[in-house]
Every structure is written in structure tokens, then in C-alpha cells.
Amino acid sequence: MGRNRVVVYPDWCKGCGICAAFCPKKVFAVGQDGKARVVNEEACVNCGFCEPHCPDFAVLVIPGETDQTPCPSETAQDPADQTAAKEVKP
Amino acid sequence: MAEITQLIHQYLRHNKKFPLVFCPGCGHGIVLGSLVRSVHALGLAKDDVVIVAGIGCSGRIAAYVDFNTVHTTHGRALTVATGIKMANPKLTVIAVMGDGDAFSIGGNHLIHAARRNIGVTALVLNNFIYGMTGGQCSSTTPEGAYSHTCPQGQLESAFDIVELTRAAGAAGVSRGTVYHVKELDALMAEAISRPGFNLVEALTPCFTQYGRGNGFKSAVEMFKWLKSSCLPVERYEKLEDRTGKLPIGTFVRRDVDGLETRWANMRQALAAKKGGAA
């Protein structure tokens, strides 16, 4: 299996920090704009914590590189934006 | 795991305003997810599920899910749920209530729903406070805790929801937390499947109204507290020192028919008698 993809939808994220606090691999950080971002995607082990624990359904983990299942949410973020967000230091 | 978030989207009403109305880190959104996953796991059709909500932040859950939904008045969700179940026993009826809703203003309805064993699932989102109206104490606010209506600390003792519902005669009683969310999913599915009245207490942090006044620095701290203080009832019972600990799991499993079934049986028996006599 390839690398896991982790996506945060900023429109729905409220920056509560649950994902950042509990992810065993420190994949997330909450930025100064009050939104979580993915800062360490490579480390994700698809442990299953973040998706059901995000109170706002704002995290998506796509296991493996090949599985590019799009999110049905209309506010779903373009994966390209995610890369851009990564470059901003939290 | 992607299916978890995607599954939720299949059940949300996308014409509603998102994100959810709840405060950042409010556990209610996690309970909403758990409710959806448990219904999905049981393979129930959306049209066969009815969510009856009371008033409170917790009651807002009904607005977001694409089941049959009724938003009732404060404390009265179980009365409406009882009517729906009696009128159409084939429906799966779930009453979603806050602790104030279910045990303060609606406490009397709750004990009688349990005594009658109407085949309804009561999902009680216990955040120990009245969230929506600004942080007044509820009947589950722990002794000594701060609220706007007991600024020197709660003098009254809190209801133990599990023991109260057990004593009232419910078929099933369980407690879970939004931190232990996979277990909560399973508790919900079990409760929905069991005949008779089943109650699931979901402990869900309200940092805005409860946590802030009670020494928690953030919503995350409240999740850490749930993580460290709640443990499965089997392990809890073996503890020598239970101070500050809370058991989670299923506490009551009784084999009873729901009131709607007993009523149908009675009608059938009466019809047979009438038929026989004619």
C-alpha cells in the first residue's frame, strides 16, 4: 500500500485541535488562522482516530496513493490547495 | 478510513448551513457521527428511521440528518417518540435529548418511558449543563461543580442516569463517551436493536458552558479527561479505588417486549376471542 493522504476541509474545520492533540503521528497542527492543517502527511499510519473524532467532519484520510476517492462534500477542498496550505507554517 | 467521513455525507442534509452550529470542539458533532454510523451498520433504510429531538444544542442534531425528523419542545421528545412508535411500530424511533431535556424538564417522561418499555432508543447527550441557554446547572451537574446558577459550586447531588434508568425498568442502559467513539457506535447499535426502551448516555464535552468554568483549559483537555477517567465497567468493578473514575459500557440488558408489541398481542388476542365467540 502506498502513502496515505490526509485532507482537512478548511471550510468546515473550527480549529478545535482534537486531531492535532491526539493523532499519534502528529500529522496535524492548528494554524494561526484557527484551522487545522496537515503538516506531516507522510507519517500517517491510518490509525482511524481523526475521522470519527473530528466533531465537524472536516478530516478525510485516504489510505494508499492509488485510492483517490473524492469527498462528496461540496465544500471539499481541491487537493492542490492542501499542498499550498502545507507550506504555511502554523 | 475515508469511508467514515464519506458515509456521514450520505446522511447529511446538504441544504443546511455548514459547518455545524456547535462550538469548536463540542462533542455533539461526534455523537451525530456515531448515530449515523450505528444506523448505517444496522442496514436500516433512511425512511424507516425517525429522529425525535428536544430543545437544546443536542436537539439541533435532528436538523442535520436525512432521516424522518421531528423537532419537538423542551423535555417532550419522548412523548412524541412514544406516539410515533405506537402508531407505526415498524419504524425505528430514536429520541435525541440533552441532560436537561431528558432528566430535568423531561425527567418524568423518561422514567415512565422506561417503566412502560416503549420500543424507543433514548440518546442522551450528557454535558452536565444547560448548554444552549448559557450554562445553568442541570440535574446531572456534579456536586461541587461551577455553573452560572451555582457559582459557589453545586450543592445538590447529580442523578446517576444509568442507575435511575435501570431502576425505572428499562430494557437496556449503557454509557459511552465521545472519546471512546468506536465503543459508542457499538453501544448505539446494540441499543437500537434491543426490544423495549433502551437508553444510551453519551458523555460529551461542552467547553463553552461547562469546561471553562470548571478548570479545563480547552475542549481538548476535556477529551483528555474523558480518556483518563472512563474505563470499561468490567475493569471499573475490579478497581479498589474508584475515585474520579466512571464506568462505560452496557449496564442493563433485559429481555422484554416493547409496549407496542404487547399492545399488538393484546389486540390480536381480543380479535381472536371476538372471532371465536361469533
Ligand SMILES: Cc1ncc(C[n+]2csc(CCOP(=O)(O)OP(=O)(O)O)c2C)c(N)n1
Ligand atoms: C418549556 C421550556 N423551558 C425552557 C426552555 C429553555 N431552554 C432551552 S434549551 C434548555 C436547556 C438545554 O440543556 P440540555 O437539555 O442539557 O441541552 P444542551 O443544550 O446542553 O445540549 C432550556 C432550559 C425551553 N426552550 N422550553
Ligand code: SF4
Ligand atoms: S478535529 Fe476537525 S474541526 Fe477540530 S481542528 Fe481537527 S479538523 Fe478542525
Ligand code: SF4
Ligand atoms: S489516521 Fe491516525 S495517524 Fe493518520 S492522520 Fe488520522 S489520527 Fe493521524
Ligand code: SF4
Ligand atoms: S454551548 Fe456547549 S453544548 Fe452547546 S454547542 Fe457550545 S459546546 Fe456544544
